[in-house]
Amino acid sequence: MKEWQILLSGSGGQGLGLAGKILAEAALYRGLHAAHSQSYGARARGGYSDSGVVISSAEIAFPLIEKPNLLLALSPEAYHKNARSLDKDGYLIYDTDIDSAVQEKNARGFPITKAARETGNERGAAILALGIITGLFDIIAPKDGERAIADNLPAQFIEPNLQCYRRGLEMAGQVTPGDHTGTAP
Amino acid sequence: MNNLKEIDQYLAHKKLPHMWCPGCGNGVILKHLLLGLAVLGIPREKAVLASGIGCSGRAGDYVNFHRFQGTHGRTLAFATGIHLSNPELTVVCLMGDGDCGAIGLNHLLHAARRNINITAIVANNLNYGMTGGQYSPSTPEDSLTSTSRQGKTGAALDLCRLAAEAGANYVARSTVYHVREMHKYILEALNTRGFSMVELLTPCPTYYGRYNKIGDAVQMLEMFKEKAIPLNKFQNMEESEQQNHFWRGVLVRKNNPDFYTRYRQKEAVQ
Amino acid sequence: MxxxxxxxxxxxxxxxxxxxxxxxxxxxxxxxxxxxxxxxxxxxxxxxxxxxxxxxxxxxxxxxxxxxxxxxxxxxxxxxxxxxxxxxxxxxxxxxxxxxxxxxxxxxxxxxxxxxxxxxxxxxxxxxxxxxxxxxxxxxxxxxxxxxxxxxxxxxxxxxxxxxxxxxxxxxxxxxxxxxxxxxxxxxxxxxxxxxxxxxxxxxxxxxxxxxxxxxxxxxxxxxxxxxxxxxxxxxxxxxxxxxxxxxxxxxxxxxxxxxxPEPEYAGPDRPETVIISYGISARAALSAARRAKQQGRSMGVIRLRTIWPFPEKFITDICRSAARVLVVEMNKGQLLREVRAAGITEAYGLNRTDTRVIMPEEILEGGVLLE
Structure with a gap:
């Protein structure tokens, strides 16, 4: 495994910081090294927000995202801000609601926010995206993702977020294998 | 009350005589503070005298018990830490009017608001003596000082009323002329649990008295005798008349629980 | 445990x-x-x-x-x-x-x-x-x-x-x-x-x-x-x-x-041609850069300060004495660089950023190359 540099981006309130922490902790359960960083400031006020996770089988020298090889974009701003920095062989997962002409070669759109809303938990969009990422890429195991969700949320929020996560896993399962799946480029 | 023997145990005899000017009231204030400790039987090792920077701040050099002298204006903030780290100590802060009322005013308000179990003694000599007689917040309007040769602009600040409003349990004011009253107030303050403050008007014949042509120390004491009037009398005066007088008396006497007691109660609930 | x-x-x-x-x-x-x-x-x-x-x-x-x-x-x-x-x-x-x-x-x-x-x-x-x-x-x-x-x-x-x-x-x-x-x-x-x-x-x-x-x-x-x-x-x-x-x-x-x-930590060859001196988050980028430099066959060592003051002058001069190039990497205008130079390493250069962005490993690799 090479190093994953995963940038989760979108808007404040979508739970990107928490999703990043959950992703990193699920990687730790698998015995990998992980570092998690997140943007501060407008995060709670609805502006642009992101969260970076570096995951590696080796010790991590530099813990921040240099050039993401997996980018999640949940808002138009997040897409426009970050798409150019994506590694040339990197993957892009975006919310089809962002309504942009996405041109990146390894890009795949999902109705992430809409699907989260349908589960009754729109604020679980980033967790749902985490389910998609878990399903598409060999980064974390689904059981570790679920365990990290349970570890990080107050009791009453665990079930709604597990629902989002599992919905994401299902959506990833509908993708033709080999299309947008893989290990770190 | 005048028995110096009682305060022997608290004095650093080797350091005397003190450096204060002839006629200064700081020695009288220190004596009655030490008498207060003696009357209450507070052992040397359980008392801390925290003083400020300025004339009164030098008091720490003349005592032989735990002494603290921090930076200008911050005495109450340092003392807050001293008290909270060992609530068994009797912590007395001795500050000047510039120290406590200008640079340190914020700390006075918040120490009073928290109702920290500390006694603050403010030696108000109506100016900055150590630096040569500049006006302070408590200098009366129109007074002459080395930085107000045409008379001070702006009214004097009443520190006691601020401390009372902020939440102190005990606030009183007197002068070094009214020795018995001063002695009583210091004792009452030391006996208060929570924030207590005694402001004491004290003569600075070297600067304030000289600049304002009041005369020597005796004449300054006579000024306090004449112009420092009981609180109830003062409160019945017209504002214009009040400006020419100082009040003395007990402004607040309460028994609200102090910060440390309330903090420990709250945390015990968790 | x-x-x-x-x-x-x-x-x-x-x-x-x-x-x-x-x-x-x-x-x-x-x-x-x-x-x-x-x-x-x-x-x-x-x-x-x-x-x-x-x-x-x-x-x-x-x-x-x-x-x-x-x-x-x-x-x-x-x-x-x-x-x-x-x-x-x-x-x-x-x-x-x-x-x-x-x-x-x-x-x-x-x-x-x-x-x-x-x-x-x-x-x-x-x-x-x-x-x-x-x-x-x-x-x-x-x-x-x-x-x-x-x-x-x-x-x-x-x-x-x-x-x-x-x-x-x-x-x-x-x-x-x-x-x-x-x-x-x-x-x-x-x-x-x-x-x-x-x-x-x-x-x-x-x-x-x-x-x-x-x-x-x-x-x-x-x-x-x-x-x-x-x-x-x-x-x-x-x-x-x-x-x-x-x-x-x-x-x-x-x-x-x-x-x-706490002594500085040195990572790199015994007699490095290029020495990077750094601390805090910038030192993480330096360590990552040195790892890549090694893969490229370049001789780069990193001194990572843990104690900033008192400045560990002897440790630094001992390693830098034989180095051809010394680069001090920090997110300021060269505050520690002055100290390195004052220690006698007068030919030390600074790689600095003061625009809120963290210094990236690639910048340090490029900075090292520019000096070469």
């Missing part, structure tokens, strides 16, 4: 303080240091400790100093604007020899700057922010693990040397989450206590290691503390001999014992 936790730098600093024996925190809310206050407020009462939120940073460090004199290990945490406000009282703690720890989570400045963005611009503030001649100890963690380890070390050094110790983190490390190994117990140092007859005790009479032994307020040994020049008994003095002796001792008690401070 150790316990692995996935923590932010600010959390690790707080847990370290408590593990090192801190029982008092006084602070004032400021980004990006607030989590240290919040976690201290939550945890300290469980250890019979005290959290108090003061009216400003001046009062915060004052209360910390007071609590230390009362016998509690004490700390505060702040960032640039608050660190500036604390300077007068940090100098007081130097003069009065009061152990305490100040965690300065560096943010982008000057002035209010950008409250949530990192910087490394307080290197010289830590050294010379308070007036007049003195020595100071400042440590700089480069990982969340080191936020824990070096904060513990900071408390130990504060007690050992009776002096304020500054921990210089930054907004990035403060909010970065990494795995931290937290031991059940850590090695702690307690301040040396007086013994012998109470009457003969002099609070500022130095022991053999030049540090006076210290009672608490409330002990039978009487403690006289002042920021005025003072004699060994703790009484103020204006004697030139007393003043000169005191200032020399305050400096020598630290500068003559620098072998007790």
């Amino acid at each position: 150790t316990n692995m936790q996935f923590l932010q730098g600010n959390e690790a600093c707080t847990l370290a303080g408590i593990a090192a024996g801190a029982r008092f925190f006084a602070g004032y809310p400021i980004s990006p240091a607030t989590e240290i206050a919040e976690l201290s407020a939550k945890l300290l009462p469980r250890h019979d400790g005290i959290y108090i939120q003061m009216e400003d940073e001046i009062a915060s460090i004052a209360a910390v100093i007071g609590a230390s004199l009362g016998g509690m290990k004490a700390f505060t945490a702040t960032s640039g604007p608050g660190f500036s406000l604390m300077q007068e009282n940090i100098g007081f703690a130097v003069m009065a020899e009061v152990p305490c720890v100040i965690i300065n989570v560096q943010r982008f400045g000057p002035s209010t700057g950008i409250a949530t963005q990192p910087g490394q611009g307080d290197i010289m503030t830590a050294r010379w922010g308070t007036h007049s001649d003195h020595s100071i100890v400042a440590l700089a963690p480069a990982s969340v693990q080191e936020c824990f380890d070096l904060t513990v070390e900071a408390f130990n050094l504060a007690e050992r040397f009776r002096t304020p110790v500054i921990v210089l983190t930054d907004a990035t490390i403060a909010h970065l989450r990494e795995t931290v190994s937290i031991p059940d117990t850590v090695k702690t140092v307690q301040r040396a206590r007086p013994s012998g007859p109470v009457e003969n005790y002099r609070p500022y009479a130095p022991a053999a290691n030049q540090v006076p032994v210290m009672p608490n307020y409330g002990d039978d040994y009487i403690l006289r503390v002042t920021g005025l020049v003072h004699d060994e008994a703790g009484y103020s003095s204006a004697d030139p001999e007393v003043a000169g002796t005191l200032v020399n001792r305050l400096i020598n008690k630290i500068e003559k014992y620098t072998d007790e401070l």
Whole structure:
């Protein structure tokens, strides 16, 4: 495994910081090294927000995202801000609601926010995206993702977020294998 | 009350005589503070005298018990830490009017608001003596000082009323002329649990008295005798008349629980 | 036994303080240091400790100093604007020899700057922010693990040397989450206590290691503390001999014992052609760059400072002596570079950033190439 540099981006309130922490902790359960960083400031006020996770089988020298090889974009701003920095062989997962002409070669759109809303938990969009990422890429195991969700949320929020996560896993399962799946480029 | 023997145990005899000017009231204030400790039987090792920077701040050099002298204006903030780290100590802060009322005013308000179990003694000599007689917040309007040769602009600040409003349990004011009253107030303050403050008007014949042509120390004491009037009398005066007088008396006497007691109660609930 | 936790730098600093024996925190809310206050407020009462939120940073460090004199290990945490406000009282703690720890989570400045963005611009503030001649100890963690380890070390050094110790983190490390190994117990140092007859005790009479032994307020040994020049008994003095002796001792008690401070870490070949000197988050980029340089067959070594002050001059000059190129990487305009040059490495260059962005490994690789 090479190093994953995963940038989760979108808007404040979508739970990107928490999703990043959950992703990193699920990687730790698998015995990998992980570092998690997140943007501060407008995060709670609805502006642009992101969260970076570096995951590696080796010790991590530099813990921040240099050039993401997996980018999640949940808002138009997040897409426009970050798409150019994506590694040339990197993957892009975006919310089809962002309504942009996405041109990146390894890009795949999902109705992430809409699907989260349908589960009754729109604020679980980033967790749902985490389910998609878990399903598409060999980064974390689904059981570790679920365990990290349970570890990080107050009791009453665990079930709604597990629902989002599992919905994401299902959506990833509908993708033709080999299309947008893989290990770190 | 005048028995110096009682305060022997608290004095650093080797350091005397003190450096204060002839006629200064700081020695009288220190004596009655030490008498207060003696009357209450507070052992040397359980008392801390925290003083400020300025004339009164030098008091720490003349005592032989735990002494603290921090930076200008911050005495109450340092003392807050001293008290909270060992609530068994009797912590007395001795500050000047510039120290406590200008640079340190914020700390006075918040120490009073928290109702920290500390006694603050403010030696108000109506100016900055150590630096040569500049006006302070408590200098009366129109007074002459080395930085107000045409008379001070702006009214004097009443520190006691601020401390009372902020939440102190005990606030009183007197002068070094009214020795018995001063002695009583210091004792009452030391006996208060929570924030207590005694402001004491004290003569600075070297600067304030000289600049304002009041005369020597005796004449300054006579000024306090004449112009420092009981609180109830003062409160019945017209504002214009009040400006020419100082009040003395007990402004607040309460028994609200102090910060440390309330903090420990709250945390015990968790 | 150790316990692995996935923590932010600010959390690790707080847990370290408590593990090192801190029982008092006084602070004032400021980004990006607030989590240290919040976690201290939550945890300290469980250890019979005290959290108090003061009216400003001046009062915060004052209360910390007071609590230390009362016998509690004490700390505060702040960032640039608050660190500036604390300077007068940090100098007081130097003069009065009061152990305490100040965690300065560096943010982008000057002035209010950008409250949530990192910087490394307080290197010289830590050294010379308070007036007049003195020595100071400042440590700089480069990982969340080191936020824990070096904060513990900071408390130990504060007690050992009776002096304020500054921990210089930054907004990035403060909010970065990494795995931290937290031991059940850590090695702690307690301040040396007086013994012998109470009457003969002099609070500022130095022991053999030049540090006076210290009672608490409330002990039978009487403690006289002042920021005025003072004699060994703790009484103020204006004697030139007393003043000169005191200032020399305050400096020598630290500068003559620098072998007790955390050494820099060197990673790289024995005789590197290029040496990168860095600290904090920038050093992480340097280490990553050196790894890639090695893959490219280039000879690059990294000196990562853990103690910033006193500046580890000998360690650095020993390694740099044979190097063809020395690059000092830091998120300021070359504050440590001046120190490297002053140490005789006059050909050292700076790789600097002052635009809130963290320096990236590729920039350092390119910087190294440009020098080649």
